[in-house]
Each structure stands twice: as structure tokens, then as C-alpha cells.
Amino acid sequence: MAFNTGLSGLRAAQVDLDVTGNNIANASTVGFKSSRAQFGDLYANGFLSSGSNPVGDGVTVQDIQQQFGQGNISFTDNGLDMAIDGDGFFVLSDGGETRYSRAGEFGIDKDGFVVNNQNMKVQGYQADADGNISGVRGDMQIQTDNLAPRRTTNLLTDVNLDSRESVLEQRIRSWDDLTVDQFADGESITFDVNGQLNEVTFDSTDSVDDIVNKLQSVSGVNASASTSFAVGDMAGADFGSFELYVGDETSPRAIDLDGVSDVDELAAKIRQQSDNSISADVTDGGELVITHNSGESLNVQYDDTGGTPVFDETEQGVVSITTDRSVTDMESSVTAIEDAYVGGDVEPVNAFNPEDQRTYNHATSTTIYDSLGNSHELTQFFVKEPSPGNGVGESQWSVYMEIDGELVGGTDEDPYTATFSESGELKSIRDQNGDVSSLGEIVIDDWVPKDPNGDPNGAEGPPALGPGEEVPSPIPEDGEYGSAFVVDLSDSTQYGAAFGVNDQQQNGYTTGRLSGLDVSDEGVIFARYTNGQSNELGQVALATFQNTDGLSPVGDTAWVETFESGQPVIGKPGTGTLGSIAASSVEESNVDLSEELVNLIIAQRNYQANAKTIETSDAVTQTIINLR
Template sequence: MAFNTGLSGLRAASVDLDVTGNNIANASTVGFKSSRAQFGDLYASGFLSAGTNPIGDGVRVQDIRQNFGQGNISFTDNGLDLAINGDGFFVLNNGGEIRYSRAGQFGVDVDGYVVNNQNMRVQGFQADDDGNLSGIRGDLRIDTANLAPRRTTSLETDVNLDSREEVLESQVSVLADVGQAEVGGTSFPAELVTVTYSDGSTQSVQIPAGSSAAEVVDILGQMEGVSASATTEVTLTGLDDAFIAVGGFDFQLELEGVSIPVDTTGVTDLASLADAINNSAASTVSASIVGGALRVVDNRGNTITTTYSNTATTVGPQTQLGTVRLQTERTVTDLSSDTGTFGTAWDGRTLQVTNSFNPLDQRTYNHATSTTIYDSLGNPHVLTQFYVKDPAPGNGVGQSQWSIYLQIDGEYVGGTDLSPYEARFDQDGTLQTVNGDPAGEIVIADWTPKDPSGAPNGADGPPPAGATVVTPIPEPPTSSAFVLNLADTTQYGSAFGVNDQRQNGYTTGRLSGLDVSDEGVLFARYTNGQSQALGQVALASFNNTDGLSPVGETTWVETFESGQPIVGQPGTGTLGSIKASSVEESNVDLSEELVNLIIAQRNYQANAKTIETSDTITQTIINLR
């Protein structure tokens, strides 16, 4: 009996030594959980054999139980190193076999899958192309392809328009046109033009005799508050297809007395003659057919002289003087001249104060803000919103109104070149309607994306004529139409400010980095400033964690005793959170294990002593004979 008792003790102490040695060996193994040997005593007993003073038969190892307590979390330099802070296990796919682990030393294999050091793939919840997470579980994979561009279909603008702003009084005044009919000749006469300002001051310029319209424009433009432009237009009514068809046709064009060569080779009618003029070196001249006659226009007001002939007739030279258009600012109260040419044209005109919008003149709008939007190819474009305060509608009590002009890359959109959108606010500064729409939405359906040269760039353009554009724009979009939402715009008595401005488009981007959130979501960062969810790490828990069976490589597998896994998202239910760039260290306490090692050694020695003593007694009995 003593031999068996001592032998069972040796076996138990040996197991204890093995368990302790295994713990010490894995003291630095990431995700390792320490074990301890659990023992039970042995008694021989039967139906009628149990005595009042039974003697034990020794000891046996009942179980090797692991301690699944939390290990310390330490930081690393690898962004895909993950630690679980709390309960749960990583779910790993080992060639179809599902394993569970607390060791989060992960990387990426050649195919982009997130794997551990044994190439077991990490399981997680998949994300679609737009980064929306689903409940579908599979192998986590990092897509290194470029992020495809997304066109802008929605732009939300939240601004405050300063209610204290005044309705702008523009600098635009009445126009005065002076042309050949007024001067009665082929040039402007000598004339002293004087401008009087609202403060009583004056300024004068001298127009020399024989000046052309273009020269007059340059001279008048020297006066403050005065701008001038000129065009020269001549319609050659005596020239038609029949005149050209006679043969020997020739056409001569002069600007300010300088001959401009026009190649009439191949000219057979007015249309081909107009093309020849347009292809000449006169960059300021254009020719077109209007009402069956040839019209020649110089957009700078240069004096045009034409001569044309065939084998039978020569017409000309004919000289046409340009028309000067004069425009003044509000500060100008009068214009006079010593000969009356410009003074007469100005007489009888009354000063007109309007609010004429000009995107190039900051004095014609109260506020403006710009944001970048994107076409279907991912090309950026600048959308600018201009806000102009209007006179209050009705009697001005309880409501106010602003006009909204829109431009993309300097070109009007939304039809605002013809009619701006009207935003109305109530007495509380809350937006009521935009063009009667209480939702505050503006649908832009006339935008054609263009390249820097002004030509269409190949991206999707406006929807077909007659097509109905609904909001929000359905996915996938098929045109350049987008919605500008102004529902949060206010009109308070404070300075103009852009509170928020967001749009849903972006250009293409390359993968630049990865981030992992506390919820285990893998975010890809791209060079275009976007980030997109690629998936979410899945965690599993068990009703009886102690029932898991260790299979090496710091992994466990499900058993009947553990129960089936409960798989969910980190941070939900009893599952812990994820710490990125971190690993969970072994929960082995070396000090405790070294003490256990001493105890196991003493136990082994003591059981060996039991066998030795029993052997001595047995030998004494044998020696009695």
C-alpha cells in the first residue's frame, strides 16, 4: 500500500513540476494563459467495505486547469497588433478549422488577408464597397487597390447671413451711347469731356480730333468712376452670293487704316467669306451671316474700312466708326463736353441705382463662400455661392429675402445667370423657403464638368432634357446633378459665418495607412483624405471558458464542455474592447511559479522518502528469516 501511495505522489508531483515548468517556459508568450494542476485523494471503498477509519490510496491529478485571467497589455510598433481588454477570443481560420486565441500578433499575407504568425486568417465582419459593415463573417482582408472616386451628389451648407447687412446700392448707372450718327463723320471731333462728382469735384479729359472709338475708350477710361467700351458693327447689304459668283472676287479689310489680309481663295459665297474673315489675323473681328447679309463686328471699337470687288464692280472703300458706350458709378452726377457730343448724349438721362450682381465685383454681393465638389471622374471643381440681400418682400414685416447665385469654376449653374434663387427667412431668422421649397433644397441639373480650357472633360453631364431629378439623388448616380441643401441656413444679427459645409464626393486615393478602433473596425486611410471601413474584428465568448481545449500555438478549440461560441462585435455584450498597436502579455506570475516549483520539488522528495521508508521496513521483515 505504501509503495502505491508514494508512487501516486511521485506521479502527481511530477505533473505539478511539468505544469509549473510549462508556465515558466511561456512567461513571455503573448496571449498565453497559465495552468495549474488540481489534485484529488484516492480511497478504496465498496458497498460493504467502507470502514470507520479508511486509509487513502494516494493522490491523482484531477485536472489541468488554465487561468484565463487578463494579462498585462503592452504597446508595440505594429498597427495590426491587437489586444483584447476584457473577455473574448479572436476567431481564427486555420484552413477551415476554427480556432480561438488571445494572441493578437497579426500581419498581412501576400493576398492581403490579416493573419497570425502561423498564417491563420483572422475572422471578422465584412464591409461593402461603401464601408458599411454587415453581419456577414469571413476572413478579414485589406484591399490595397486605389479608392475609386465618388461624384458629389449632396452638398449641405450651414451659414449665417448677417441680418444687419443693408441692401446694396450698386455702382451701375445709366449708359450713354455715342456713335457715328452723333458725330456725323468717320472720326470723333476734338472734345473736352468733364465729369462732375457728388462731392462737387470735377475731372476732365481731352479727346483729340480724328480719334477712333477705340482711342476714345482709352481716354475716357482714365477718369475715376467712368468706364467705357466700344464696338464697331457694319452690315454689307450690297454684298451677296451673286456678287461673289460673278468671278474675280476680292475683299479688302482695314482696321484703323492698317490692312488685314483676307485670303479669298476658295470663297464662293457669303458663308465661305465669313470663314475667311474669321480665320484672318484680325483677332478682334468676327463675321457672320445675319438676315442674308454679311455682318462684320470689331469688339474693340476699331474703325473698319471695307472694299470688295469682282470683275465688273468695285464697292468702297466704306468706313464705319465704332460706337462708344459710357458707364459711370453712382459718384458721378453729371457729364458735359465743350462740343456737346457726349454731353448731349448724357442730357435727359436720369441716374439709375440698381443692384446688378457681378461675381467679379465684391461690391455687388454681401457674402460668398466656396467649396470643392467632384465630378464622376474624381476631378475637383470649385462651387461658389453668392448671397445678395434683397429688399424685404411685402411690407417688410416678419420676413426678409436674399438672392443666391451659384457658379462652378466661374460659370453660372442652376440658371442663376437668368434668375437667382430666393431664400426667405421669418422673423426668428429661420429659413422658410428657397424658391418656395420649405425643404431648402436646390437641385443643380445643368452642370457640365469642364477642363481648365473650358471644354467638357468626359465626365457625366446633366441629365437628359425632360428627365425628372429626385432628391436625394438615387444610387448609383447617372448624371452630374446634385442637391444643395440650405435647410440649416440662418439669418441672425451676427457676423456672416460658415458653420458647416460638407459634401459627399472625393477624388481617387491610394492607401496610405491603417487604423483600428476600440470596436475593432479596420479603417483604411487614403491620400485623398478619406477613410473607409474594411471590416471589423470578430470576438467569441463561451459559457464555459474552462472547457476549451488547448491545441498549441496559443490557440484553443471548441469542445462539448465549452459549449458553442457566441460571436459578436467588440464592446458588445460581455465582449471586451480592442486595443490597437498592443498585445496581451502572458498572465504567468514568475514569482508564484518559482515558489510552486520549490513546493513541487519538496512534494516529490517527500513521496520518494515514503517509498524509501517502506522499502526499508519490507527489507527488515525479509531479514527475519
């Protein structure tokens, strides 16, 4: 019996050595879990009793139990390496067979599937084209195709407009210049300047100076007069065979043409021999233009003795009117000019000009994209306007939009009007039709994307809207509304602080190539592209079991489900009892080498001791055999 007892001890010690050696051998195996041999003693028992003084029959190996304690997490240079911090196993598909592992050394195969070193496919939840992760589990696959461009449909602009800014000087000119010979006694012109009516009455005896002075008597109105006469193209004229007289209507002065050989010399002679009020210039086309700078009547006589008829012409002065205030209306009682002025549109002299910084208070630019992924520069201009309440209660700003140097949104004809409350918050935006949006949105639906040469570049253009149809907000990204997009100014303010852009975001981008992969704590795999975008590709799945010790190891640091383990509970990392994911990391083996080396010494000693038991039993048996 001692032989059997010693043999059982030798077998147990050998198993202990094997388990300890296996642990030591896998001390550097990623995701490896150490094992421990568990022993139990043996007794011979009868049906009724085991005796009053039973002697044991040795030892047996009851179980080789794996220790699923957490291993250390170390960082790597592979973006797809993952370590589980907490409970759970990666779910792997090996040709249809499901396996579970803690080893997260993953890569991509030739078909884009996420696999481990044994080409087992990692299981997870795929994402759709918009990055929405579904609940359907399958093989994780990375799309390596270029990221298709996305047109801009919504632009958020959060700016602060400086309330301390003053209204810019806005000089407005009348529809046409006024000729001084059209006025009779009692005729008048009425200016409506910011709601203030100013009437100017004329007499038939008014000189040009009288007319100018009367107009300038209106606050903010400036007037000037000049008289121009185009003699015509004189290139090829014989300057030695004619006479020229220039001056006022009653006494024009003869111009000495001695030495004149071309039209430029003729213009110089006129300037030299006339008073300071008369000038002469030559246009690029060679035409001689004589001007009376004070607006008096100008008489020009031209006598060509070489056969050209005598030319005698008198021109009347023309008055130009400008004002540094906004002229909202202009009426005239002058019958001759009634049709030309009443009801017409005033012409801004220094109207908004994107190329002239003096015509707007603030501006900000951002990049937007068309349906082909071409970038375009959108600039928003803000011009402070006179307050509708004389500075009390509300403030108004005009908003202009320009893309690649071309005004859009109808702002080439009329801007949008943004109204701010007394607390500096945006109340509404009014469009050119008078429609008011309390949401602070501007819809741009007339933009034609163009190339650097100014020609349409083939991208989607303005939407074809039916009767009563409007562009919705937010705009869907299915291409139904062409190049239309919404500018959201709802967060903009008007405080007594410097102009600043607090936030500006748009949802478009150009095409991009895959440049890298990232993994979040929830196991979501993100693709990084060269255009600065990132896209969710999927999320890895983790599994947990009621009895982890019941899993059966099958090699390659993997386990399979057994009856004892129970069925797996599969979910997303960080949910339920499942642990989180550490990206660019792996879980090291949980083998403690110091402990295993001590166990190795103990197993060796146990083996030697059991061998000694067998040796002693052999000696005793030999003694009995030698009895005579």
C-alpha cells in the same frame, strides 16, 4: 504499499513541476493562459466498506485546469493587433478547421486576408461597397485597391448672413440711350422706382440741359448727355490738302492743321483749338472720334480739295440715364421710341459680378468633385435685397452659384431668392421659375465639369430629364442624374451677427490610395486613404462558450471546441457578454512569475519529500530481508 504511495506522490509532484515550468516558459507568450494542477487523494474501497481505519493509497492528478483570467493589455505599433478586453475568443480558420484564440497578433497575407502568425484566417463580418457591415461571417479580407472617386451629390451649407448688412447700391440703366431730337410737346417717360411712379414730361423746345435736369429731378435718377461723331479711318490722309471744321451746328470752328502729319496730331489740334466741351480721340483702329461732352449738337465739316467730296454732318446729343435704385419698369409715350423701350429689360450697370466684391455682401467657397474625382471650386454668393415688407416681417437675399468661375444653376440670368423670417430662420428659397422650396434646397442640374482650359473634361454632365421629371433629393449616387447635385441651405440663418460659416459638408471625394488601417472598440476595421477618406472594411467576430474550461488546447495559443465546452456563441464585440476590442494592442500572458516561482519551490519540496518516503520504505524492507 508505502512504495506505491511514494511513487504516486513523485508522479504528482512531477506533474506539478511540469505545469509550473510550462507556465514560466510561456510568461511572455501573447494570449497565453496559465494552468494549474489539481490533485486528489486515493483510498482503497471495498464493495461494502472501506474499513474503520482506512489508510490512503496516495495521490492522483485530477485535472490540469487553465486559468482564463484577463491578462494585461499592452500597446504595439501594429494597427491590426487586437486585444480582447473581457470575455471572448477570436475565431480562426485553419484550413477549414475552426480554432479559437486570445492572441491578437494579426497581419495581412499576400491575398489581403487578415491572418495570425500561423496563417490562420481571422473570421469576421464583411462590409459592402458602401461600408455597410452584413451579418454573414467569413474570412476577413482587406481590399488594397485604390478607393474609387465619388462625385458630389449633396452639399450642406450652414451660414449666418449678417442682418445688419445694407442693400448694396444698384444702379440700373435704361435699355438704350435717348436721342434728344425725339421729344415733342407733352411726351413723357415714366419710371417705376421701388413701386413709386415718377413721370417726366418734355417740350419740343427743351434743350439738352433741360432734358438732363428734368430727368435728374426724379429721386435717385442721374442723367448725362454727350454727342459723339466718328469721322472714320484717316490713316493715309493728306493732312495738308483739306479743311476741317468742328463746333456747334451754327458756327463750327476751322481747325488749324499746320504741322499735322498723322491722325494723333490731328486729335491733339482739335483739343487745343476747341473749348473744353469738345474732345477728340483716336481708337486702336486709327479712327478719329470727336465728342461734345455737354450733349449739344455737333457739326463737323470736312473739305478735301484733293478730290474728296465735301462732308458736312450734324449729330444730335444722346442722353444716358442711371439710377441708384431698382427700376422695375420704364414706359414712354414717345412714339418713336415706344417699341424700343416699353416692355424691354433694364440693364444693371453694377449688377452682380463675381469678380467685383462691391456687388455682393457675402461669399463662401468649398471643393466639390465630379465623377472622375477631379476637384472643382464652388462659390456661393449672397446679395441682400430690399425687404418685400419694407423691412417688417421678412428679409430676402439673392443667392448665386459659381463653379470654376462659371455661374451655374441658372444664376447667370436670375438668382435664387432666399427668404428669412422675422426670427432669422430660413423660410423658403424661390427659383427662377417662381417655384418655392420650403426645404431650403437648391438643385444644380446644368453644370458641365471642365478642365483648366475651359473644355469639358469627360466627366458626367447634366442629366437628361424627361418631361415632368425632376432631380430628387437626396440624389442617388448611381450616376443616373449625372453631374447634378443639391445645395442644402436649410440650416442657414440671418441674425444680427457677423457673417460666418458654421458648417459645410459635401459627400464627394477624389481617388485615394490605402495609407493605413484602424480598428474601433467594436472591432470594425477602417481603411484610411490618402484622400482623407476612411471606409469600413469589416468587423471581427468573437466567440464565447458556456464552459470555457472545457476547451481543449491544441498549441499555438489556440483551443478547439469539445463536448464539455459546448457550442460557441459567435457575435460582434461589445454585444451580449462579449468583450470589447483594444486596437494596436495585445493581451499579455496572465502568468504571475512571482507566484509560479513560489509554486516551483513547493513542487520541488514535495518531490523531495515523496522521494524520502520511498527511501524510508526501502530501508524498512531491507531490515526485514536481513532477519535470520
